[in-house]
Amino acid sequence: xxxxxxxxxxxxxxxxxxxxxxxxxxxxxxxxxxxxxxxxxxxxxxxxxxxxxxxxxxxxxxxxxxxxxxxxxxxxxxxxxxxxxxxxxxxxxxxxxxxxxxxxxxxxxxxxxxxxxxxxx
Amino acid sequence: xxxxxxxxxxxxxxxxxxxxxxxxxxxxxxxxxxxxxxxxxxxxxxxxxxxxxxxxxxxxxxxxxxxxxxxxxxxxxxxxxxxxxxxxxxxxxxxxxxxxxxxxxxxxxxxxxxxxxxxxxxxxxxxxxxxxxxxxxxxxxxxxxxxxxxxxxxxxxxxxxxxxxxxxxxxxxxxxxxxxxxxxxxxxxxxxxxxxxxxxxxxxxxxxxxxxxxxxxxxxxxxxxxxxxxxxxxxxxxxxxxxxxxxx
Numbered sequence: 320x321x322x323x324x325x326x327x328x329x330x331x332x333x334x335x336x337x338x339x340x341x342x343x344x345x346x347x348x349x350x351x352x353x354x355x356x357x358x359x360x361x362x363x364x365x366x367x368x369x370x371x372x373x374x375x376x377x378x379x380x381x382x383x384x385x386x387x388x389x390x391x392x393x394x395x396x397x398x399x400x401x402x403x404x405x406x407x408x409x410x411x412x413x414x415x416x417x418x419x420x421x422x423x424x425x426x427x428x429x430x431x432x433x434x435x436x437x438x439x440x
Numbered sequence: 441x442x443x444x445x446x447x448x449x450x451x452x453x454x455x456x457x458x459x460x461x462x463x464x465x466x467x468x469x470x471x472x473x474x475x476x477x478x479x480x481x482x483x484x485x486x487x488x489x490x491x492x493x494x495x496x497x498x499x500x501x502x503x504x505x506x507x508x509x510x511x512x513x514x515x516x517x518x519x520x521x522x523x524x525x526x527x528x529x530x531x532x533x534x535x536x537x538x539x540x541x542x543x544x545x546x547x548x549x550x551x552x553x554x555x556x557x558x559x560x561x562x563x564x565x566x567x568x569x570x571x572x573x574x575x576x577x578x579x580x581x582x583x584x585x586x587x588x589x590x591x592x593x594x595x596x597x598x599x600x601x602x603x604x605x606x607x608x609x610x611x612x613x614x615x616x617x618x619x620x621x622x623x624x625x626x627x628x629x630x631x632x633x634x635x636x637x638x639x640x641x642x643x644x645x646x647x648x649x650x651x652x653x654x655x656x657x658x659x660x661x662x663x664x665x666x667x668x669x670x671x672x673x674x675x676x677x678x679x680x681x682x683x684x685x686x687x688x
Contacts, residue, residue: 330607331607331610331641332639333639333640333641334636334637334638334639335638336617336619336636336637336638337619337636338591338592338593338595338617338619338636338638339589339590339591339592339595339617339619339638340589340590340592341587341588341589341590342587342588342590343586343587343588344586344587345586345587346586347641348641349641354636355592355638356592359587
């Protein structure tokens with residue numbers, strides 16, 4: 320996805336290719352790969368990959384979320400969020416783990432879940 | 441009781457020897473039954489109806505993918521078990537079901553491993569493999585009443601239940617949108633190329649084409665035009681399969 324922009328899809332996965340536009344509430348059960356346009360909401364019990372050419376205006380809920388393109392909306396990733404170089408995320412983030420590459424843009428509040436704060440003595 | 445229905449195209453002389461070998465093998469396996477040969481005067485739905493009237497528990501279709509697909513509407517609303525003996529020029533579906541060509545299929549029938557498969561349904565017509573919509577200039581697909589997919593460029597669309605795309609036991613159809621792009625090759629001419637396809641697993645969809653109606657085809661024949669609603673009919677067909685089938 321991020322190198323050659325050609326994520327491999329398995330049977331049961333959803334692929335939103337570069338030549339389609341999806342509008343509405345998308346609830347998937349498998350992995351979702353977005354290379355085109357999406358507006359609305361995107362929820363899946365598996366992972367979401369947003370390709371470098373993708374333009375997404377949606378709140379996203381998934382286990383792991385990988386972003387190389389543009390996303391306007393809030394992200395809730397129960398696993399991890401990965402922002403690749405060139406990614407643009409405008410929205411709040413709630414995730415268990417985050418990785419941000421140099422060159423990625425994150426504009427929003429970031430909340431890490433499952434974190435225990437150690438008491439200062 | 442078995443009923444064997446032979447596709448009209450298989451009544452050609454070049455298949456006589458293979459049909460005779462199949463009949464002998466079925467007798468050896470103690471699976472002989474009534475044989476119905478389709479003709480201009482007797483079509484497939486009538487033959488299936490007669491078989492059910494005669495209390496056949498297993499209907500075996502001898503012929504090509506085209507026969508298998510066109511039998512679905514007649515078979516979907518019954519409780520019979522369907523078997524296949526692939527014979528003729530196009531037998532890819534039988535391959536995917538793990539059934540070898542010709543006489544070897546008799547042993548698969550005898551082993552009688554059955555699977556219950558989903559069918560696709562468009563209006564009141566059932567299909568096993570897929571529907572195809574040739575190049576649409578403008579098309580919108582409403583999926584599960586939740587989201588809409590619009591093609592941004594001319595595209596061909598397949599709605600697959602079974603075959604190279606689609607698992608016939610997952611309770612979903614796969615909508616595949618293939619954008620059609622024309623690119624110049626070194627300035628000498630044009631070649632059609634597909635950019636990456638989009639794939640949506642859905643249970644129910646409605647297809648609308650902007651402007652004029654587009655044909656929706658099955659096995660190369662137009663069966664309906666857009667707008668149309670297509671849905672999955674879960675666990676509708678009990679069919680004998682081989683161990684080498686391409687689905688779990």
